[in-house]
Amino acid sequence: MGLPNAGKSTLLNALCGTRLSIVSPKPQTTRNNVIGILNEQDCQAVFMDTPGFLKPRNLFEKSMAGSIRKAALEDSDLAVLIIEPNLPPPDKLPFFDQLKNLRVPLYLVINKIDLYPGPAPAAATGDFFRKLLQVTEVFTVSALNLTGIKTLRKAITSALPESPPYYPTDQLSDRLERFFAAEIIRENIFKLYQDEIPYACAVEIEFFRETPGLPDHIYAIVHAERASQKPILIGQGGRSIRRLREDSQKAIEKFLGRPARLELIIKVTRDWQNSVNFLKKTGFYE
Ligand SMILES: Nc1nc2c(ncn2[C@@H]2O[C@H](COP(=O)(O)OP(=O)(O)OP(=O)(O)O)[C@@H](O)[C@H]2O)c(=O)[nH]1
Ligand SMILES: [Mg+2]
Numbered sequence: 001m002g003l004p005n006a007g008k009s010t011l012l013n014a015l016c017g018t019r020l021s022i023v024s025p026k027p028q029t030t031r032n033n034v035i036g037i038l039n040e041q042d043c044q045a046v047f048m049d050t051p052g053f054l055k056p057r058n059l060f061e062k063s064m065a066g067s068i069r070k071a072a073l074e075d076s077d078l079a080v081l082i083i084e085p086n087l088p089p090p091d092k093l094p095f096f097d098q099l100k101n102l103r104v105p106l107y108l109v110i111n112k113i114d115l116y117p118g119p120a121p122a123a124a125t126g127d128f129f130r131k132l133l134q135v136t137e138v139f140t141v142s143a144l145n146l147t148g149i150k151t152l153r154k155a156i157t158s159a160l161p162e163s164p165p166y167y168p169t170d171q172l173s174d175r176l177e178r179f180f181a182a183e184i185i186r187e188n189i190f191k192l193y194q195d196e197i198p199y200a201c202a203v204e205i206e207f208f209r210e211t212p213g214l215p216d217h218i219y220a221i222v223h224a225e226r227a228s229q230k231p232i233l234i235g236q237g238g239r240s241i242r243r244l245r246e247d248s249q250k251a252i253e254k255f256l257g258r259p260a261r262l263e264l265i266i267k268v269t270r271d272w273q274n275s276v277n278f279l280k281k282t283g284f285y286e
Contacts, residue, residue: 001072001099002082003092004028004052007111011082011143012036012049015153019255020173020180021049022187026198028052029190032284033067034183035174037167043157044165048075053095060273063284072098078159080107085121085140087128096132105136105159109152114142178208179283180255181218185248185264189222192244197232200225202272204282215259218252223269223278233266241266 002008004027012021016036022029034049048071051064072079079102088096099106108129110122126138137155141148167174182203190198202223209217222244224230234241241264249262272278279285 001050001068001079002052003084003088003095004054006052006082006084007143008052008082009034009049011080011109011111011141011149012047014141014143014146014149015045015047015156016172018172022183022190024187024190024198026190028054028199029187031064033071037172037174038153038157039165039169039171040157043160044167044169045153045157045160046166053092058273059276060279060284063279069098072102076104077161078107078156079104080109080156081129081133082109082111083125083129084112085110085116085125087125093132096129099133102134106133107152107156108133108135108138110138110140111143113140113147114145177256178205178218181205181208181252181260181262182220184251184255185220185222185244185262188244188248188251192240192247193232197229200229201233202269202278202282215261216256217261217263219263220248220265222264222266223272224266225268225270225272227268230266230268 009021009023009030012034013019016038018036020036021034028051030049030051032051036047036049038045038047050068050071053068054061054065056062056065079099081099108126110125113122116122122140129135139148139152139155141152143149182205185203189201204221204223206219206221222233224233245262245264249260252262253260269275269278276285
């Protein structure tokens, strides 16, 4: 868990050694709890990525905030708080309250140390959080360069309780390929479009068809919240949507390890962030 952009998804990928959770330089990229499963010879660790802490403004964001609480308070054997090596702005402090009475140990991971020279910033951050929360251990890492990741992984796996594996030991995630296809398209939307556009879009996989001897056929709908966003998504002469389709298809093929054919359409679904039906259909609302 942590503030938006702290590097939670990058860290999950680093700990699992695979690229499962999407990453972008823009905050609030992750929208739901994404599970990555690490299978080692003598243990299995299940890591859960969460959205960055946020104050919900609509039904959709309520569901995001709910999934953070669920991960922190219900599902885990160990909580990991990921922060950058500086002090959080005062208006963000209330977010950390939900970590005050955890029933599990709390590891503090100070990430992005490659950006902050010298030990002082990390030490000050560690002291600050030790005073604020009941921190069990502090680690300093760079999830991007993999500095300190081995030590952290070892500490986490050693702290886990004895248990039979929760998942088959060849499994990497609990999500289906169609979820990752939608996330990869979203990651490319974050890369290609600016301002409010990535936040205004939701991706729905209408179908994901596997036929022996043929590329997988994936039909995806990009939902925009307002009609004015559609021409921006399409771009001049369809240039932007073409690029989105091509880049996403390539990335999906790489993820699947087999050929795929992606079809993309854009649809305006007004105010989808407040539509119970839409959020149910796309898995954000139970
Ligand atoms: N320099 C540096 N950049 C990092 C490191 N870890 C993550 N980043 C970058 O920080 C940005 C945010 O990373 P994410 O992993 O998407 O962050 P997140 O916490 O999952 O963000 P949300 O899902 O939006 O809450 C990306 O541009 C990453 O490449 C690190 O150790 N060093
Ligand atoms: Mg993330």
